[in-house]
Amino acid sequence: QVQLVESGGGLVQAGGSLRLSCAASGRTLNIPVMGWFRQAPGKEREFVAAIIWSSGSTTYKDSVKGRFTISRDNAKNTGYLQMNSLKPEDTAVYYCGSLRSGSLYYKSSYTNWGQGTQVTVSS
Numbered sequence: 001q002v003q004l005v006e007s008g009g010g011l012v013q014a015g016g017s018l019r020l021s022c023a024a025s026g027r028t029l030n031i032p033v034m035g036w037f038r039q040a041p042g043k044e045r046e047f048v049a050a051i052i053w054s055s056g057s058t059t060y061k062d063s064v065k066g067r068f069t070i071s072r073d074n075a076k077n078t079g080y081l082q083m084n085s086l087k088p089e090d091t092a093v094y095y096c097g098s099l100r101s102g103s104l105y106y107k108s109s110y111t112n113w114g115q116g117t118q119v120t121v122s123s
Contacts, residue, residue, distance in 0.1 A: 002026045002112045004096050009117030016086050020117060022079040022096035033099035034079040035110055036070060038092035038119075045095065049081060050104045059104070064090075086121045093118050 008020040024031060035050040049060045049070040058070050069082040079096060094117050097110030 002030055002098050004098065004112050004114040006094065006096050006114040006117040009094060009119045011120045011122065012086055014087055014121055014123050016121070017082070017084045018086065018119060020081040020083065020094055020096075020119070022081075022114060024077045024079070024098075031098045033104050034070075034072060035097050035099060035104055036079075036081045036094060037097065037107055037110075038090075038094045039116075040092040043092075045107045047105045047107070048094070050099075051079060083119070086119075088121045088123045091119060091121050 003025045005023045006020060008018060010018060012018055022034060031053045033050050033052050036048040037045045038048050039045040047061055048064055049058065049068055051058050051070045051072055053072060060068060067085045072079045096114050098112045099109055100111040102109035
């Protein structure tokens with residue numbers, strides 16, 4: 001079993017930056033893909049970015065391409081989401097999860113969700 005804990009959220013002005021962390025513990029060798037999702041009030045949880053743990057290959061939601069960067073540190077068993085040029089529409093609770101099976105773009109494919117970290121971008 002893998003446990004994931006997110007941190008790094010906060011309040012930032014539009015145009016600012018934040019770096020989210022997702023610390024993994026437990027059977028970390030079982031993480032094939034780490035994904036970041038976000039959920040705004042009244043909306044569904046949506047895909048943001050994912051990284052294949054072994055190779056470091058990445059994929060992003062179109063609206064965050066060029067602004068967000070997902071990465072991982074194998075030695076620290078931690079994934080990161082660097083968010084630059086933040087916009088008010090990025091405001092949401094951000095979650096990390098580990099891929100169980102299926103498409104890495106669907107939240108139903110993930111398990112071991114963390115508790116989430118709030119990101120609020122003011123205009």
